[in-house]
Amino acid sequence: MAMPGGDQELGSYYVGVDVGTGSVRAALVDQRGILLAFADQPINQWEPQFNHHEQSSEDIWVACCIVTNKVVQGIDLNQIRGLGFDATCSLVVLDKQFHPLPVNHEGDSHRNIIMWLDHRAVNQVHRINETKHSVLQYVGGVMSVEMQAPKLLWLKENLRETCWDKAGHFFDLPDFLSWKATGVTARSLCSLVCKWTYSAEKGWDDSFWKMVGLEDLVADNYSKIGNQVLPPGTCLGNGLTPEAAKDLGLPAGIAVAASLIDAHAGGLGVIGADVRGHGLACEGQPVTSRLAIICGTSSCHMGISKNPIFVPGVWGPYFSAMVPGFWLNEGGQSVTGKLIDHMVQGHAAFPELQAKATARCQSIYAYLNSHLDLIKKTQPVGFLTVDLHVWPDFHGNRSPLADLTLKGMVIGLKLSQDLDDLAILYLATVQAIAFGTRLIIEAMESAGHSISTLFLCGGLGKNPLFVQMHSDITGMPVVLSQEVESVLVGAAILGACASGDFASVQEAMARMSKVGKVVFPRREDKRYYDKKYQVFLKLVEHQKEYASIMKGD
Ligand SMILES: Nc1ncnc2c1ncn2[C@@H]1O[C@H](COP(=O)(O)OP(=O)(O)O)[C@@H](O)[C@H]1O
Ligand SMILES: O=C(CO)[C@H](O)[C@H](O)COP(=O)(O)O
Structure with missing residues (x-):
């Protein structure tokens, strides 16, 4: 085996593929972690009704192929030693012959992915949480509607004939990609532990699945959701299959790793x-x-x-x-990114912002940042929001309140709708996200x-x-x-x-x-932000008070 870091190794490359929510990216990376080539490709999303978000595993695979073919253009393919995938933790549904199955009432089998941010299974997750089963201790005490168990239960209760009864394989998207590349259906420990209640030490807990009404998964020994589990980075089967190699433009047989969820890959990267x-x-x-x-x-x-x-x-x-x-x-x-985009794109001054940013060949965010610098006068930029406060949970709170009923709030609105107003609202949104992190x-x-x-x-x-x-x-x-x-x-x-x-x-x-x-x-700005944080905490307290007033007689 070659020694890492040795001169002879500078020619060993790895291909990384990252499937985010909005796009697929690939890179050719050397042993020092330097990106030698990068490509990206947007992917489709459907929102057939409020809180239902779907994608297509076929579309995503095609996008993976486009980007991998691009990043290896012009290099000696023999230098590529390994391939790794990461992706969002969305739920991919395939039938027993590995064909896509619809996850929607329309019966559109092209849309066979329930995306991670889909909140259709609210009722199901409430019932799962009411069980107070011990596996819930390992997801922060409360299961999120974004995890896989409530989504599986939704499919069983809502699409029994068209989807649930026909399904042969439920994959987390990162595991779907490694299966597609190698033909190996083993799941990554990362996906199963983080999104499916699997324990690295004890394996599946039959009593959980029976208690929530998904006993059929236990009956066939978890073959549909994974009964072979491998640590991320493990080499799968015989590596890249000839068919996948042709699609991706990579050599057959190169090592393909058990995958990671995208956030976890980011964690390893930094x-x-x-x-x-x-x-x-x-x-x-x-x-x-x-x-x-x-x-x-x-x-x-x-x-x-x-x-x-x-x-x-x-x-x-x-x-x-x-x-x-x-x-x-x-x-x-x-x-977070989606919220910033939502606030900026929904503002009356957005067309003006777009026109001005385009004229300066800047991204809208670079333009907004320089605009804020212009209007801040002598004070630090952050102080422009002294009377404008945002609570950022427009899609519920994941952590640490674990409350999907929470909504967004904006306090301090005026009649103005100009570019200054948009820039300050954008700033308050960015700050609210940072307060959420605090x-x-x-x-x-x-x-x-x-x-x-x-x-x-x-x-x-x-x-x-x-x-x-x-x-x-x-x-x-x-x-x-x-x-x-x-x-x-x-x-x-x-x-x-x-x-x-x-x-x-x-x-x-x-x-x-x-x-x-x-x-x-x-x-020097600490005191200001501490005060704004106090307001931030009051916002959610008040939101809960409003909800309780409205619930009362
Ligand atoms: N050049 C940029 N400047 C500022 N914000 C950016 C830039 N590029 C992307 N973003 C922000 O990042 C978000 C998307 O990040 P990305 O990592 O591509 O998402 P995902 O992995 O979910 O597809 C967008 O919502 C946007 O707000
Ligand atoms: O739940 C997650 C990780 O556990 C991610 O939020 C989800 O996968 C989406 O990621 P991104 O914002 O990068 O598209």
Whole structure:
């Protein structure tokens, strides 16, 4: 076996594929974690009715093929040693012959994925939570409507003939991709532990599935949801099948790794970096003092520990679901990038913003950030929201309140609808998301985590205002990676592990993730943000009061 880091190894490459909510990305990555090529491709989403979100596994596979073919253009394919996938934790449904089955009343089998952010199974998740079954301890005490058990129950209760009775395979999207590439139906420990109530130590708990009304899954020994489970990064079967190799433009037989959920791949891509020389509190400290935050359509807060820590309202503790041998707690905010887009695109001044940004060849966010700089006058930008406050749970609260009934709030509206007004509303939204992160960190710390440094990645990591606000509002430094596409580095780390070029995930992480820019908090603004945080906490308190007034006689 070749030695990692040796000169002869500089020519070994790995392909990482990251299936996010809005697009599929691929990268060709070397052993130092450097991206040599990158491609992306948007993917379709359907919202046939409110809170129903669907995708197509065929569309997604086609998009994977487009991007992988692009990133290996012009290179010697013999240099590619491994392939790793990560994806959102959406539910893919196939029949016994592995053909797509409809997850909708229209019977459209092309739409065979219930997306992670789909909230159709509210009634089902309430009943699951009412069981108070012991597996719920390992998802923060309350199961989320975004997990797979309530979605399976919804399918059984609502699409019995057209979907449930015909189904042969229910896959988490990351596992669907590794099956498609290798023909191996083994599931990743990551998916099953985090979204399906599987225990790394005890396996499936029959009594849970029987209690919630899904006893049929137990009866056939979990063959539909997975009875072979492998750690992420394990090499699957005989590697890439000839058919998948042709589709993806990669050599047949290369190592393909057991996958990860996208947030977890982001965690691997950032959390193990060597931080020496950056003046960070986590230098010389255990890796458990680092919190990875993966910010795309949603934000996921990944904290690890040596022993299990039970944080009410924060998913986990999950054993070995991200970094082998460590417990993981995963906090989250269901809509963050999606919320910012929603607020900006829904504003009356959005067409003007688009026209002005286009004229300057800037993204709308770069334009908004420079506009805020223009209107702030002598004060720091963040102070523009002294009388405008947002509660960001427009799609319920994932963590730490674990309350899907919560709604968004905006306090401090005026009659103006101009570009200044849009920019300030955008700023207040970004700040609200950062306050939500502070609330999650406080919950994790009061349960026993000790976090000093944030490692942020995902599409929102490209927004300097978003990064600075997370630093100012949490009071912690934010480390950005040298490679902006850190989630893809995480996927490539999986491919590198599967190839056998690294002895462990930890070793691959340490070699392939690298510190880029570090953003420090502006300590002088702390008092202002502490006051705004007090208001933030009042917002949810008041929202609950309003709900209880309306429920009363
Ligand atoms: N250049 C950019 N500047 C500011 N924000 C960005 C930029 N690119 C993407 N975003 C934000 O990131 C979000 C998407 O992040 P991404 O990681 O691509 O999502 P996903 O993985 O869920 O598909 C968008 O909702 C947008 O708000
Ligand atoms: O639940 C999650 C991870 O456990 C993610 O939020 C979900 O997979 C969507 O991710 P993204 O915002 O990157 O599209």
